[in-house]
Amino acid sequence: xxxxxxxxxxxxxxxxxxxxxxxxLADRLEDAEVVRALQDGWTWALIAEALGVTRQAVHxxxxxxxxxxxx
Amino acid sequence: MFERFTRDARAVVKDADGEARRLGSRTIxxxxxxxxxxxxxPFGLDHDEVLRALEAERERSLMAVGIxxxxxxxxxxxxxxxxMAASAKVALERSxxxxxxxxxxxxxxxxxxxxxxxxxxxxxPRALALADIDRDxxxxxxxxxxxxx
Numbered sequence: 001x002x003x004x005x006x007x008x009x010x011x012x013x014x015x016x017x018x019x020x021x022x023x024x025l026a027d028r029l030e031d032a033e034v035v036r037a038l039q040d041g042w043t044w045a046l047i048a049e050a051l052g053v054t055r056q057a058v059h060x061x062x063x064x065x066x067x068x069x070x071x
Numbered sequence: 072m073f074e075r076f077t078r079d080a081r082a083v084v085k086d087a088d089g090e091a092r093r094l095g096s097r098t099i100x101x102x103x104x105x106x107x108x109x110x111x112x113p114f115g116l117d118h119d120e121v122l123r124a125l126e127a128e129r130e131r132s133l134m135a136v137g138i139x140x141x142x143x144x145x146x147x148x149x150x151x152x153x154x155m156a157a158s159a160k161v162a163l164e165r166s167x168x169x170x171x172x173x174x175x176x177x178x179x180x181x182x183x184x185x186x187x188x189x190x191x192x193x194x195x196p197r198a199l200a201l202a203d204i205d206r207d208x209x210x211x212x213x214x215x216x217x218x219x220x
Contacts, residue, residue: 009135013192017132020194025133027097065151 034062038071075170077179083107084163084183091153098156101187102194108184113216114209124202128194131201158193162186173217181217185210 009015030051037047044063048055073081086107091099102125109116133139166186170178188210190196199206 013197014132014135016192017128017194017197018136021129021132022136022138024096024129025138028095031095031097068151 031062031065034058035066035069035071038066075167075176075178077177079111079180080166080178080183083111083180086110087159088153096153097151099153099159100156100194101158101162101190102198104159104162104183105187105195108180108187111180113181113220114184114213116204116209120202120204121198124198124204125194128198128201132197158190158195162190165189173214175217179217179220181213181220184213185217188213 009018034047037050042050044059045055048058051058076084083104084107087099087103090103090106094103096103105116106118106121106125108114109118109121130139162183163186166178166182169185169189170176170182173182175182187195188206196206199209
């Protein structure tokens with residue numbers, strides 16, 4: 001287990017850079033997990049509920065991309 | 072604005088799109104322009120070194136909030152064509168301004184690099200600092216290259 005440092009960055013530049021990277025990581029994780037859920041047979045409605053967003057929102061964001069995967 | 076771009080500068084913008092896709096990014100950022108520029112000879116940048124610096128910066132920033140990036144080996148899911156993000160748009164605007172300030176008529180790859188290097192904060196200057204790449208020195212060198220070409 002890596003050690004987890006719960007101290008917040010002291011310099012705002014470090015904190016703001018962390019925000020950028022966290023967003024990027026979250027986007028990437030979402031892209032990958034939506035694909036995985038669909039492959040596992042989840043419906044768009046279920047994925048939307050799990051993400052806490054509307055079905056329209058999740059569909060708009062991912063439908064085109066996953067269609068190219070043939071899902 | 073694009074009509075003033077040299078053929079190579081247009082190619083840099085296209086290559087930045089390729090860099091973003093390869094890295095699984097939803098957006099084209101200033102750092103992807105930097106990576107595209109680092110593949111070109113005259114600026115003395117090494118593409119792999121810049122890529123490593125960006126990766127190190129990413130890890131360092133996540134580490135600052137207690138996240139070890141290695142724990143999240145997220146597979147790069149295919150993305151739809153990445154969109155030009157604010158950091159890249161600002162870099163393009165600054166390239167234009169750099170060209171005007173130098174009384175150059177065109178926007179060449181060197182101007183794009185000046186535009187990218189103009190950012191005082193954010194991913195690019197942080198990654199460069201981490202890799203001990205002197206931003207001011209690089210700007211001076213780039214300006215000299217533009218003077219010659």
